[in-house]
Amino acid sequence: AQSVSQHNHHVILSEAASLELGCNYSYGGTVNLFWYVQYPGQHLQLLLKYFSGDPLVKGIKGFEAEFIKSKFSFNLRKPSVQWSDTAEYFCAVIAMNTGFQKLVFGTGTRLLVSP
């Protein structure tokens, strides 16, 4: 069965610091990869996605993620965080041979950005 590991459960940064959140998945076949964000009191929103092609994908609000197939990783990065980036971040994967769109999520990383 597929699984997703997010290494940091809680991250605290100051504004303007750089961010990198780790995500590793376990599945040997073709995958679609996603990062979702949940701002306080709001629903899960898609931050960015990787389907194929360029392994460096750019999302909304200055976020990007790099797919490294050999490491089964899809780490999320942002060069300079803002207070408004305070949220919970979820990495998720869809294994492409499983038919329909079953998202497997990691446990999430809570990011707190202090002003």
Add this chain to the structure above:
Amino acid sequence: DAGVTQSPTHLIKTRGQQVTLRCSPKSGHDTVSWYQQALGQGPQFIFQYYEEEERQRGNFPDRFSGHQFPNYSSELNVNALLLGDSALYLCASSKVRTGIQNQPQHFGDGTRLSIL
């Protein structure tokens, strides 16, 4: 353009009772998935409905059942509620398009279910 809407937003039940949660997908979407998010955890896939049929199912007991209606809306039913069923239940919708890879799922705000 309405996003995914779920009702109710909060619900309190006691052990042994039954509950029905409802979801209306985003306009233009035809596939509905349900997830359970326990406190401090990521969402766990329950099942997915397309063309009014359950297409995939996660590791949840038969107490969890669902339905999809011709207008693509969906219900999640849970029977014989247990304390461990307390969680946020999320509905997500997407559009299946032949020949195109998985389309991103759009999530609703969820229904917070508390079992006493």
